[in-house]
Amino acid sequence: MKDIKLCFYILVLLIPVLSRAQNQIPLLEYLNRIENQKSVRFNYIQQELRTLEITSFDTSQTLKKILYQVSIQLPVAFEWVDDTNIVVKRLNQFYCIKILSEDLNQTLNNVYVESQDNIIKTYQNGTVFFAGKPNTKTLKLFKEGYAVKEIEVKSLEPNDCKIIILTRQINLDEIKLVGYLTKGLNLNSDLSISLNPKEFEILAGLTQPDVLQTMQFLPGIVSLDERISNINVRGGTHDQNLFLWNGARLYQTGHFFGMISALNPSIAHQVDIYKNGSSAFYTEGLSSVVDISSTAKPLDHSEFEIFANFLETAGKADLALSDQSQLRVAGRYALSDVIDTPTFDNYFDKIFQNTEVSSINTNENLRLSSDVDLQYYDANLQFQTAFNDNTTWQINAMAISNELLFTEENINTQDQKENNLTQESYVVSTQLDKNLSENVSLSSLAYLSYYKLEGQNASALNNQLLNQTNEVIDFGVKLRSDFELSKRYKFSLGYQFNEIGIRNDNIVNIPEVEIRQKSVLQTHAGIAEFKASNFNHKLKTTLGLRANYYDKFSEFKFEPHLNMSYAISPSFDVILMAEQKHQVTAQVIDLQNDFFGVEKRRWVLADENDIPIQRLRQVEIGQVFKKKSWLLTGNVFYKKIESITSASQNFQNQLEFLKLSGDYQTYGAEFLVQKQFQNFRLWLNYTYNDSEYEFDNFSPSVFPNNFETSHQTETGLSYTTSKLKLSLSGRFFTGRPTTPINQNAPISNPDTNPDINFLDPNSDNITEYTQVNFTGSYTFLWPKFKAEIGLAILNLFNTNNTTNQFFRLNNDILEVEQIENQSLEFTPNAFFKINF
Known part of the structure; x- marks a missing residue:
């Protein structure tokens, strides 16, 4: 196993090195290849051409087209002597333009250069050569996503490449603010948030633009126990967040069993985050929707990245196979096989405190006979191509794996037992998009998402073996058609099919107990959505309706969605949002020590008995004020989720x-x-929540939510230049609710049936949580690559925070023990990244 992991680790690092050579090849080599395939002969002076390199094209094209593509990229001309002999000459005089992106680090391909006579498209080197001065006054440059630019031909000088810079064009109808908390994070006019990792600057405590960490900087979103796999949005549980990766649902979001995001930050191209007012094309996700797309615009050239910090190393290669096709290969691998770092040790202590793993050494009859081996990795593969100007296709694959291995030994008998816990996900999706006309487009997507959590718990004391499995298979098809009725109105129709199968196994050898549960549910959904822009684009409305049919229950559920914004002035908008949703999946906890107590939640399906279909109803009013360098947002909301099961709420009372x-x-x-001023950005957010349960069959029936944070605030200050980036932030929230015990009589029925004597549920709170984080980085720029080094520190002042408190009964001595989980200690994490 370790040899396989080592090979994977080496491969990740070698991807950029092995791939880079495929990008550019010498012109002479390319001409030889054409000679062999096209049965022609090129005549040239080798000294003239030996320094020229070219992007390799598909040689199955016609010979004339190939030579035309070469003459655009390089200062060469081809003269036909006869049908099989061609003379290649280097131009003594030429005119040239080189097109760059606004950051000056990228040449741009697929730029259309229009003159009076024709239209030329740039290739991967972003350069267009002309044998003579173009016979026109101006050249007009077009590229999707960039502002149109015109240049005067008289400004071109012979034998010199004029540098042209294109600037990105932002759709102001969709984006309200560019740079929300940091560059690369945008506030949209519908109050959703968009993250563009490629443009991301800096947030305190982060080494990369991680979407799951970034979410926690937004008002109303928090992780009470600092785990990525336990993000709470407006009082909701983590399973009420819908995470989509290229259209496929993810059932696992964390590495290190919840401490690190399982989503490689370097592969995401666009991330949209909704807390309310989402599209009717989304279902489930009662608390939030996080839609992650790794689909990028056509590459101008191949790009490579190598990254490492004190926890992991990663590599990525974006290969421009042609102007229409590109391939992405990426992977991450934990460094724990190679070196132990203080960062890893702190994360380890945090995640395994008060679990069966840490309790072994507290048992006088047991001990760990070897070090605990914890590994994680993920791998991504994506291919996308354009068949023509109107049809694109992509296929995506991702693998995520976590593995925990340890051996416990009976001190008295020296008997050893191996234990392991694995958590893995495999996701595949494919999507075909086609424009039937300027106003009609179609999209079809199919996906398969697989998740498995498996634990083998072997006792060295009594030879008992417990095998536990939680397995999810999710297959879906999504069809969508968009009709642009006019510049003001758009109508969309869709159909979605989804089949989810979930299996839960618990098998014990002593005594022999075997429990196997499997459930399957098919859902059909029809969707209609209408978008309108009225009153000179001041009023924007999105109205959607979704009808879900659950075949197992022969039942329809309807989901209306509304998102409406009105621009009272250029600086001031008001927004109204409302939606109703349903959810058929949930994560429940049978026993707190399931799966060693590390990842004790297991996915289950609604059965309309023990686990009903959950329903969300939510309404919200918000406002956005933006003037000059000031931004002020505010919103009030009401959210109700019906038919939750208590097993999904992590009660420990x-x-x-x-x-x-x-x-x-x-x-x-x-x-x-x-407030933004010069290179500084200062921000402050505040959230007030009042969240309560209502269980009719329990007394008291109403009491505080386990995930209520009455007051939550965060503030940050960042300073950024083209090279230096610094960010400092502080986080505070009121302690989560906890259930106290009767101190005068902590145990009820001590003689017959001892149990903990709890007071009213969640009638107290643990202490407040405070934390200060920091990140600083410096970027080195060279003509062909850039490098970034930095340091991120979590819990800068080493504040001791209690993240959870509960009680358990020690039956051996008939005593109630108070257990507290602590926050992550002062944790530095150095990192470096190279892009070329």
Whole structure:
């Protein structure tokens, strides 16, 4: 196993090196290849051409087209002597333009250069050569996503390449603010948030533009126990967040069993985050939708990246196979096989505290006979191509794996037992998009998402073996058609099919107990959505309706969606959002020590008995004020989710072993103010939440939500230049609710049936959480590559925070023990990144 992992690790690092050679080849080599395939002969002076390199083209094209492509890229001309002999000459005089992106680090391909006579398209070197001065006054440059630019031909000088810089064009109808908290994070007019990792600058505590970490900087979103796999949005559980990767649902979001994002930050191209008012084309995700796309615009040239920090190393290669096709290969691998770092040790101590792994050494009859081996990796593969100007196709694949291995030994008998816990996901999706006309487009997507959590728990004391498995197979098809009725109106129709199968196994050898559960649910959905822009684009409305049919229950569920914004002035917008959604999946906890207590949640399907279909109803009013360098946002909301199961709420009190169905409701307000001046950006956000459960079959029936944070605030200051980036932020929120015990009589029925004597559920709170984080980086720029080094520090002042508190009964001594989980300690993480 370790040899395989080592090979993977080496391959990740070698990807950029092995791939780079495929980009450019010597012109002479290319001409020889054409000679062999086209049965022609080129005559040239080798000294003239030996320094020229060219992007390799598909040689199955016609010979004339190939030579035309070469003459555009290089200062050469071809003269036909006869049908098989061609003379190649280097031009003594030429005119040239070289087109760059606004950051000056990229040449741009697929730029259309229009003159009076014809239109020329640039290739990967972004350069266009003319044998003579173009016979026109101006050249007009077009590229999707960039502003149109005109240049005067008289400005061109012979034998010199004029540098032309194209600037990106932003659709101001969709984006309200560019640079929300940091560059690369944008606030949209519908109050959703978009993350563009490629443009991301800096946020405190982060080494990369990680979407799951970035989410926690937004008002109303928090992880109470600092785990990526436990993000709470407006009082919701993590399973109520819908994570989509290229259209496929993800059932695993964390590496290191929740401490690190399982999504490679370098592969995401666009991330959209919704807390309310999402499209009717989304279902599930009662608390939030996180839609991640790795689909990029056509590459101008191949790009490569190598990254490493104190936890992992990563590599990525974006290969421009042609002007229409590109391939992406990326991977990450934990460094724990190579070196132990203080960062790794701190994460390890955090995630395994108060679990069966850490409790082995506290048992006087047991010990760990070898070091705990924890590994994780992920790999991504993506291919996308354009068959023509109107049809594109892509296929995506991703693998995520976490593995924990350790051996426990009976001190008295020296008997050893191996234990392991694996968590893995495999996702494949394919998408075909076609424009039937300027106003009609079609999209079809199919995906398969597989998730497996498996634990083998072997006891060295009594030879008992417990095997546990949670497995999810999710297959789906999504069809969509968009009709642009006019510049003001757009109508969309869609159909989605989804089949989810979930299996849960618990198998014990002593005594022999075998429990196997499997459930399958098919869902058909029809979607209609209408978008309108009225009153000179001041009023924008999105109205959608989704109808879900659950075949197992022979039941329809309808989901209306509304998102409406009105620009009272150029600086001030008001937004109204409302939606209703349903969810058939949930993560529940049977026992707190399932899967060693590390990842104790397991996915289950609604059965309309013990686990009902959950329903969300939510309404929100917001405002955005933006003037000059000031931004102020504010919103109030009401959210209610019905038919939750108590097993999904992580109760560790008198409700822990009860199977109840109930509701929770949250109302609150969220605010953010931001000021940008010169190279500084200062921001502050605040969230107020009041969230309560209601379980009719329990007394008291109403009590605070486990994930309520009444007050939450965060502030940050960043300083950025083209090379130096610094960011400092502070986070505060009120302690999560906890259930106290009766201190005068902590144990009820001590003689017959001892149990903990709890007071009312969640009638107290643990101490407040405070943390200060920092990140600094410096970028070195060279003509062909850039390097970035930096340092991120979590918990800069080493503040001791309690993230959870609960009680358990020690039956051996009949005593109640108070257990506290602590936050991550002062944790530095150095990093470097090279792009070329």
